[in-house]
Structures are given as structure tokens and as C-alpha cells.
Amino acid sequence: MPRKEITLSRTHRTALIGCLVGLCTVAIAPLFLDTYFTNILIRTLLLAAVVMTVDILWGYTGILTFGQSAFFGIGAYACGLVFTHYGFGPGWALGGLALALGSAAVVAAGTGWLAFFHGSSPIYASIITLALPIVLTQVIYSGGSYTGSSSGLSGFPTYFWSLEVWFWIAGCFLVLTTTAGWLLVRSDFGRVLIAIRENEDRSAYLGIPVSRIKTMLMVAAAMVASVAGFAYAAFSNVVAPELAGFQLGTELLIWTALGGRATLLGPVFAAIGIDTMSSWLSGAMPFFWKLLTGIAFVGVIVALPRGLAPLISGLWNRLRPQRNAIDFEASVVKAPGTRMLQGSFGDAPPLRIVGLSRRYGSLEVLRDVNLIGKGTELLGIIGPNGAGKTTLMRCISDGKERTTGTLYINNVEIAHSSPQQVVGLGVGRSFQNTNLFETLTVSECLKLARYRIDGASLFSRSDTVALPQPSLDILQATGLDKKLSEETKNLSHGMKRGLELAMVLATEPSVLLLDEPTAGLTRPERMAIGSVLTKLTRDFGLCIVLIEHDLDFVRAISDRVVVLHQGAILMEGTVEEVVASDLVKAVYAGHKEDESA
Template identity: 50%
Template sequence: MHENRSTPARVWLFAALALAAAVIVIIGPALFDRFTLNVLTRSMIYAMLAVTVDILWGYTGILTFGQAAFFGTGAYASAMVLSHLGASPALMVLALALAIIVPVLLGAFVGWLSFGHGSTPLYATVISLVVPIVVTQLVFSGGVWTGSSSGLVGYSGLPLGLPGYFRLTGICLIVTAVVALVFTRSDAGKLLVAIRDNEARCAYLGLDPQRLKIVLTTILAGVAGIAGFLYANASGVVAPENTGFVFGTEIVIWTALGGRGTIIGPVIGAIGIDYLSAQLSGDLPFLWNLVVGALFVVMIILLPNGLAQLARMVLPRGNEQASPSGSPTLAAEPAGSGSEAGNRVLAVGGLGKSFGSLQVLQGIDLDVHPGELVSLVGPNGAGKTTLMRCLSDGTEATTGTVTIAGQDISGMTPDEIVALGVGRKFQVASVFDSLTVADCLRMARASRNAPSLLRRSATLGLPAAAADILRSTGLDRMLGRPVSLLSHGQKQSLELAMVVALEPKLILLDEPTAGLTKVERTTIGATLQKLTGELGFAAILVEHDLDFVRDISTRIVVLHQGKLVLDGSVDQVVNSEVVRTIYSGGAHA
């Protein structure tokens, strides 16, 4: 969440923490009594689950109760192998393999179910409630196979003994946490935050957020399955409660109390609360749950980012603002092959769009060639934005064809159309508010240069055209700055730079100058002229300001009541009768 820049000092701090944790884990059995060891072993397994919930919920924004189901499936898969088949080394390997494979398959299915086309965030949460309930009922109806309501008990697990299990789970937890920390701080990890912030923008940067979420769900189901395997071995008993949705909510509570989006917070939250529960529940069983519940409610309302947020407020730490070492430097990226002049980039034939009986667009024919800057004008409600949508989402148009770079886009999703070479700039600046300027731009390159899963790059490779926009708007000196601190105009410029960084053949711009100052407007205008005139991009611009349009366009298209009424050079259109009539009384005509 909060941009923890991987300054060397920070890396060392994490390394030291991990090392200290490892030391505690190794010497722990000499320090703690049996009861504590037992409880802490269980708490550390739960902490692994909290890490997976944190990645899904804290980073990616998917509130899930379903990790309990994957954990339970893994635990049951292991326990069933161990009790019904035996615990020879080969069977132990089988148990582990099944504890991973079964949850992974289930996870892939659940992911597919949760994140199909058109599903809402709430729907994923709904599914994550249903899955644990179904798994629990399956366990209940499993008869001798699953031990039904009494669970499975009395099988032999790994021959490790209490200290051994403590060390094993400790090491597994540290590995999980370190991998999670490295991943969430890497370039690829920023993708998760980008999805949470603005999923539509991800799709229009050529990324496939649905697929990413399915992959993430699948992998984390496997991690939960490993935790289940550890649990089945270490505790020697699995019960239906281990799979249930109430357990799923507990994991979320630990994550929330510890501090979502920090990895370490949820680990501490899970261990702390589970350990204290075990210690205190003997003396004051209901009071303790009452306190945890009340704390949780207060925390969600007042401190949504948990104890970690409190720690951050109390402990002054290195400035979160752009530190010189944290902001990457610009690097030139070789320009991709430019589009060949002469060929049509865009061909629209007989395009129509209706909402029920309301005909918003009809019979639109339009060709755009490389190097052209076509302005789309018309009064409010003429269908300009609808037309833009039809050009960038293949499922929008009702009739007619849209061909981009020779390919019919009907039925294609936005990210597939981006791959054909279309970049879309939205009317309201659509960027990622939790990321820095550099991270936003890196997202725009992510579909071309797969981002690193391990590192945070020190450089930011951008095509020259995008880098030029940054320089002319001064954004190149703010690469490390969080987007939330940018002005409205800077956000608009950033989004334009992101779209240009996609190296599209065709740029669609919906009122890029709305709400900008005169100076900012001139800068954007000059940029657009350079992009089209010198670099051979094609652009379609929706704009209200006719003076601005007259200055920069090579061609103007007039849309009126869903029909294309005029398509001609700047002079033809500006001096035409039609435009005067449409805009009659308007200030511009």
C-alpha cells in the first residue's frame, strides 16, 4: 500500500528482521514451554494464511473469506491420505502434493467463477462465502472418509516432534512472508495495487486484470493448501471448523487488526491475537472475544489500515515523499516499428449503437490514416463519447464494423484492442492514485516489458514520445511522487503520457483539455501536433473548444444527433453552414 521505497537501508532492515525471526524460530524450542510451542506453531500457520489474505485483500482489494476453504481442503487432503493410506515417506510426499494440487484446482475454479467477465467486487466476496460453506458441508457428508462432524484424528504425521514442527512452520512462515514482501514491493507487485485502484485503466493499458486475479487466487490457494498440510501434521487433527467461513472471517480480522497491505502487520496480528486468545480464553473466554470483536469494529471505522498505521503515525520514519534514491531515472526505449503511412489505421463502416429503442449512433462511416489528427465535435449528447467507446471496446457497437489496423474488433475486449494499437485517454483523468508517477508509467509498459517479480527497477524505460511529454510538463522531475499529490492538469498529462507509452497507432482522446489552464492546454496541443505530425501517430480528439480544434486539427468531423453530418478539412468545416446551424447562438461559431 504505502509506497515503501526499497532504499538500501530498508532492505537491510527487512533482512535483519527476517534474520532475527529465523533466530527466534531456531532457538524457540529452548525458550518456550510445551504449551507455548504448541500454540505458536498453530499461530504461525495461521499467519501464513493472513499473508495470503493480505495480498488478496490489502493489496488487490478482493475481500475474501475463501482462504479458509483452501486451507481446509489442503488439511483434509493430507489427513485423508495419512489416515486411510498411511504415512510412509512416499505417501507423505503424496499428501503434500495433494494438499497443493487440490486447493490449486479449486482455486482456479473459484477464480474463474469470481472474476469472469462483468462480475462485481461484491460477487467475488459472495463466492468466497459460499465456497467454505460448500466445503464444510462436503466434509460433513463425507462419512468415514472425512470423519464427518468429528473430523479426522489419530493418524501419524511427519516424525518431527514438537520442536521440529515449531521450526518447520516458523521457517515456512518466514519464507512466505519474505517472498510476499519481495513480490509486493517489486514492479510486478505494483500491478496488484493498480488493479485495486482502477481496474478499467488496467484493461485500457492492455493488461488483463481478470486473468491476473484468477492466477493470484490460484497460487494463493496453493499456499493456503501448504499451510493446511502443515496444520494437519502439526496438530494431528483436522475438523470441519478448519474449512468454515467463520474461520475465514477470523483470518480477515487478524489481517485487518495487524494492518492490511503491509504483510508484516497481518503476520503480527495473526500470531498476537491467536496466541493471546489461547492464553486468555481459559480465564475469560467470552470477554476476550468481546474485546477482539469490539477492537475490530473500532479499527475498521477509525483505523482502516490497522495497527501498522498506528505504528507509522507514532514512529517517525524516513520521509515517504520522493527521496532521490527512490525515484527512478528515465531511460530511452527503442521506438517500435512505426505504422506505415498510407494504410488506414481505422476504418468504421455503418456503425450504430442503440440502447433499447434509443438510437444513439447510426450509420457512422469514418477512415483515419496515420499522421492525422481528427477532431470530433458536436453538441452535448451528439454521441461523441459513445463513439469513442465503440472504437475501444468491441462489445459496444450494435451494428456495423470497426476495423483497426486491418482487423475487425467486434467482440474483442479492451485489452485485446489495446494490443492492436489503440490507446484511450478518458475524459476524467484515469490514473492510479496509490502509485507514484513512475509506477503508473511502468504499468503502461507492463504489457510489453513483463515487470520483474523480484526487483524494483532503478530506471524507467519509455519511448521518446512519452518521455517528451514528461519533460514538457515537468513531470520528469516528479517521477517518485505519489499520484495523489498531483494537480488536475498534471494528472491529465500523466495519463496522456501513459497512453503514449503504449506506443499506439491510434490515440483516442476524450476532452483532454477539460479543466486545464491556458498554458497546459497549449502544451497538450503542441504535444498532440508533434505526435501526429512528426511521429506518425493517428489521433481522434473529442473537443468542445472550437478555437483549440481549429489550431491543431488536420481534419474535423461533426457529429449531430448520432449521425455524422460533416467530414472535412478545418476550413471547410469551420466555415460551413451546417456547423453554424448546429451551434447557432453558440459562442464559437
């Protein structure tokens, strides 16, 4: 496929050119700068690299972190402590750098463990990142003469290279880390980060290990920040608690916001510009300068959430001749046979529920539900609103949901598994709302669904996605295979439903949970979906659990129907038996008003 070669190299070529231009600028800049500006810029360039990591964490992944300064401080103190107390020389410097990287990684992993778990709120995670630098600063203060307490450490031996050398070190570090960051956010993995930002829950139900990715990203960002901190300390020959403080942490955020989050270069230039500017403005009007930054910050957040960078790039785009954005041509292929959907044609039921109940305080939403879903079976679940149908789905797809009871997927007890682990056991769940990832394209969405199985490349972008046969069938049936490069927000409702289903199937489930998959669809669309579902059970041995209000649709495709009422199974049987039941009629009649409300 020659196409692939061209598109791949385009992203990399831009990165390479940008990187070279950056390095050349860094190489010649000291010739034009006086001592004062060189000095100021060395420190600023290192901080800009930290700002870049803040943008990846917050702008791209949606982790609002106040604590990136802590890792900068850890790097700085690793340098200061090693050179002050232990020794100085190339070996010690490398050892110190390793210490910086190691401790930053450990602290970041610990913070990630505290902040990111399934069900943690983004606000809680933010507060943890806010607490981190506060606690760390306190530890530094308590360190007495070892850490230098409030005075910090100063005058330790270090490399007194010329300013140009330090400028080159700082500049190259910034250019190289930013290039890596640039490639990362444009890679397949970068799409995963955006998916987490846009809809974390949905990502988890596609089997993406959200918490682990966030923690790993935090660790990586922490390591970059700690190297910057190490260099900062080695150059300036000073470490002080404020380098780890939350004041600096919030400043990093402010620069990111002003520069334009999720633009990567915007925050980097904002950091360089604002930090340099504040060097001379803060002396002339110390309080007023801070006030102005504060006002600008609030204004940008409220009125220009994308920051200033888009304004400038918008201008740039208008000035330069419009080039046709050749969004690369995405394509789908069939996934290798060994990894096809694996349903069950045998006796072992893919889904077994024993004595499941769910209570919210004193309210019992599900009560002693026992259910078996066999392979090749399409199980319809009906019942009036509030009967607990969606709660049942939730209990099957998230191990932490149920209050009591045992659940087996393919004979494996799900225990307290998180949704992404349950996906790994073979459960696929589609949602009532078509909450897709608005800014991603169809093929990117499908790639997300394949993340658990195929992974994602960190620094490059592939244009093909391998899908199991049923997903391909749905794409074909709904015409989505012609719209692979379309952003999902432009799709029709029916196509969104189809994509949703294709994504769930791409995770290769053996138990498929569908919550009103045909709501709002036209009759032909329904029939198409219906035949796909029948085919899935028949040809692939899937167990499908379907919540549906439309009894006709259920009758057309289900083998067996379970009626839920007030959290308990009222009856179980064929559609005919259920419809004929007086009990069921009474229940539905009693709820007629609720239904229409």
C-alpha cells in the same frame, strides 16, 4: 550505473536481515516456551502465513476475500485423506503435498474465472469468495466416511516429530513466505497490484491484464495457504470441516483488518497475538470475547481503516532518529528502437468502424456509425453533449461495449475483446478525468503503462523505465522528467494531463483516443500538447481521434472533423466546411442551454 546496485540491494538487504532475524527468533524460541505455548504457536504461525496471503490479496490488491480458508482446508484435507486412505511415508507425504498444491491451484483458478472478469464488480467477487468455503464445507460434509463428514478425520498416521521440530517447520515457513510476500509487494509487480486496487478500470485501459493478474495472485495465495493447511493437518493429526469454513475465512479478514491492511507484518503479528490471546480468553468469557472482537473490528474499520499497525510504526518512527528516506532516484531511458510506436503511413487504415451502434435498452446512443481513421491523421469529433462522443470512444476501446457493428484495428477485428486486449491491438485511450493512481509516483505510473510490453519484476524493483520517444518528449515539455519520484497527487493539473498522455503513449498505440485532453489547461500548455499531437501524426504515423469542445484548438490541429448528433454522424469534412454548415449551427444552437447547464 552504480546507483542501481545500491538501491536494489537496499530492499533486498532489509529483507535478508528481517528474514534472518525471523529465523533466529524461530530457532531459539522453543527454548523459552513451555509445551502448551509451543503447541498453540505452531498452529498460529501456520495460520499467520495464511493471514499474510489475505493481506496481499485484500490489503494490497483490493480483492476482499472471505474464502482463503477454503484453500487452507484443501491443504489440510489433502494431508488427511492421503494419510488416512492411501498410505504414509515420505513418498506419500510429497504426493499429498503435490495434491494439496494442485487442487488448491485448480480451485483458485476456477474461482478466479468465476469472480474476475472485465466488468465484474468487487462486491460480486467477494460474494463468490464467500460462497467458495460454504460450498466446499458442504462437499466435505457430504463425503461420508471418506472425508469423515462433520467429524473430520483424526488419528491418521503422521510424523510425530518433537514439538520443537514442528515449531521450526511452522516458523520457517512463516518467515520465508512473509519475506517473499514482503519482496513481492515492494517490487515493480507490487506497484501493479496497488494500481489495480486504486483504479482497476484505468489499469485495464493501460493494457494490464487485471483479471489474469488477480487470478494468478489468487492461485499463488491459495498454494501458500494449502501448504499451511497441509502442515497444520500433519502436525495436529486432525482435519475438520471448520478448517475450510467461512467462519475461519472471516476470522482471517478480521485479523488482517485489526493488524493493519497493506502492512503485511501488521496482520501477521495480529494473527499471532489475537489467536494466542483468544486461547485463554475465550475459555474465561466465551461470548463476551467474541463480542469484544466484533466491536473492535467494527471500530477499526470505521475509525482506523489502516488498522493498528500504523499506530505502532508511527510511534516507532517517532522514537528512532529520523533517517532521510532516500527514495531512490528514478530515471527514464529511451525504449529500444524495435519497439517504437508503429503507426501507419500506408493505405491500410489503423481504425475502421462499420455499422456500429450502441443501445441501452430502448435508448439508442449510437446509430450506424461508419468511420475510417487513417494513419497520419488527426480526426476531431465534435458534437453537443449527449451526442454519443464518449460512448464512441468506449466502443472503440472495449469490445464488449457495442451492440452491433464491426471494428477493425490495424485490420484486426476486435470482436469481444476486453480493454486490455484492445490495448494490445494498438489502441490507447486517455480519459476525460485525470484519474491517476494517487499514491504512486510518476515513474511508477509510467512503469505501469509499460507493463504490457516490458512486464514487471516479481521480487525486485528497477529504477529505470524505458519509454518511446513521444512519451519522453511530453515528459520533457511538461517538466515531469524532473519529478519522476513525486507522488501523482502532488502534481499540478497540467502535469497530470501530461502524465496521462505520456502513459497512454507508453503503451505504444497506433490509434490514440483522446477525450478532451486540454480541458482545464492554460493556453501555453494547450499549444505544447497541440504540437506534440501534430508531431505524433506527422512523424510516427499515428491515427488520433480527438473529442474536443474547443473548436479553435480543433481547427489548429485537425485534418478532418466528424460531427456527431443524437448518435449518428451528421457530417464529415474539414473544420472550415463544418463551421460553415447551417446544419451544424442549428444543432449547436438547439443545444446551447444544455451546454451551459
